[in-house]
Amino acid sequence: MMLEKYFCMLFFGLFFLTTSNLPAATIYVPDNYKTIEEAVKNASSNDTIIVHEGHYTENVVITKSITIESTKGPEVSIIHASVQDEPVIKISNVNEVAITGFTVTGSLFAGIYIHNSNNGQFYNNKSENNGSGIVLISSNNNRLVNNTANSNEQYGIYLALSIGNTLEENTVSSNKDKGIFLSSSSHNNLINNKVNLNAWDGILLWSSPNNILKGNNVFRNRYGIVLSDSDSNTLTNNSTWSNIYIILPIVLIYIGIIVYLIQKNLLLLLFKD
């Protein structure tokens, strides 16, 4: 009887040890699963999903800590929303998700929607022609690096109730409302982003204290960097020039008039006779 109990305990002990330390698997799309969503459903935490180039029409919902990478980058790895009212990629209630190298498009809501999820990494993605580009709600300590959020109907990158996120070297251009919008979000770092040609504000901080904005280029938006009800933010080495597109041609026309006068006087000197 004692021996049986001993073996039973040993069996459960071994089972616990093996299941708790399962090695992370690598899943390939479309080799192992035809769609990314299918691969995500069948993946375990800490698995990596490698996606080959192609055009995928689907909405991906992520609720476990996984890494999704494209093999050949965002130009040839495109996810188009199959349900327009849902985000193309939705990350909900999960930590440490990483997504790299995709173009996400065709959602009326958002390209990448991160809700209540922390410590994620989002590198080298393109979110174009969506409702908003990248949306973070109640999500902390995520890193968004080298992403592009262009030509969206509303915001390029939107953070609400989010703390300690890093937005670095992203390009946020030609969105029909604001470029980067922080609402009730604090202790975020916005570093070396390019925020251009957005229809309204380039960067708007609304009720968002204690953020760091450093080295951002904010050009040709209606307003450059706008702080509303936001105290104790640190702004260093940001460049803004909202109306350069009006100034430069005028300067050039003035130069043209001067060049004409110089040319005329030179020719008058040369051809006096």
Add this chain to the structure above:
Amino acid sequence: MFGLTTLLASLGLILATVSFISGLQAVKNQAGSIDARIHKLNGYLTILIYLLLAVLSLAEKGGVKLWSIAAWGSGLAIIFTKIWIVRSGKAYKYASWFGIMLIIIWLIIIYTHIQLGSMSFLNL
């Protein structure tokens, strides 16, 4: 700093302005005046820059697109119409209107080619 296309577009607008002013002055003075020479010289240089920009822009955008060709072609058509009006002597009174149209074309080109962040060295 400025990209090549922005530099060319800026130079184009400067030369187009010179050509436009000298053209207006040449109308006042007799043919063969210094203004007429300045007008011709800058005008031809402007056309060359225009063609160079068209080639560079079409090549830059990764593939020739119908709308781009149509837009660049329309500009070229306005340039040649203006030259034809002046040379043939027909509808001469409209030449200055075409001159203004050419300036507007260059303004559009400037807006299209101006580099984002190109003035960041001014740190404004």
